[in-house]
Amino acid sequence: MKRGIFVTFEGSEGAGKSTQVSLLTERLRKLGLPVLTLREPGGTELGEEIRLLIRRVDFAIAPCAEAELLLFLASRAQLVREKILPAIHDGMLVICDRYCDSTIAYQGAARSLSLEKIGPINAFAVGKCIPNITFLLDLDPAEGLRRIHLRHGKESDDRMERESVAFFEKVRAGYLNLAKREPDRFAVLDAHKSIETVHGEIYDLLCQRLGDLMESN
């Protein structure tokens, strides 16, 4: 691999992103591939501080939609320059749990910030660092919330996870719309299937796309 590959995972709460990211990471590492796994917001010292800030349940400091967006983008801008670009330059396979599409699906589609405004600042944050492959785990929001409640107990302490099912319906529609617009980058998976089935599909798709990318290089 001369230059690395950048893979992202997207989908709403409880869709199984973190589960699939760790299964894929483990499997690729066992094959001896150089893998760097990151998450958003976070992944750098600055980003992890921003993550804590964003996820605080302290409603007194709950940011307005515009401020929240800029916090996510600050974390992402740092992650791109400090971690993702150097790793790709070194030929690594970079896997990121959420990335630029989360911004469009959450802040754009669900919080109704205009896409004309979000698009350019999102692009400013990531520069030319666009994923080669994005796995979208598509799930009924009610099922996602059920999984989250099973994980945390009924009272989740994550501000985002307290949003209504209607909010997550908009997030889901926002993601599916993005996937329709960029079918070459997105692979949409039915996340209602078992963890093992979804993992198998992701692995097969990744192998196929890696083959295609190498041929085109």
Ligand SMILES: Nc1ncnc2c1ncn2[C@@H]1O[C@H](COP(=O)(O)OP(=O)(O)OP(=O)(O)O)[C@@H](O)[C@H]1O
């Ligand atoms: N395909 C699946 N079937 C049933 N349960 C699943 C499946 N995938 C993940 N889970 C379970 O659902 C819960 C949420 O999964 P996970 O944390 O991977 O989701 P996530 O998309 O990363 O959520 P978040 O957006 O909150 O980070 C976990 O308890 C996990 O074990």
Ligand SMILES: [Mg+2]
């Ligand atoms: Mg997760």
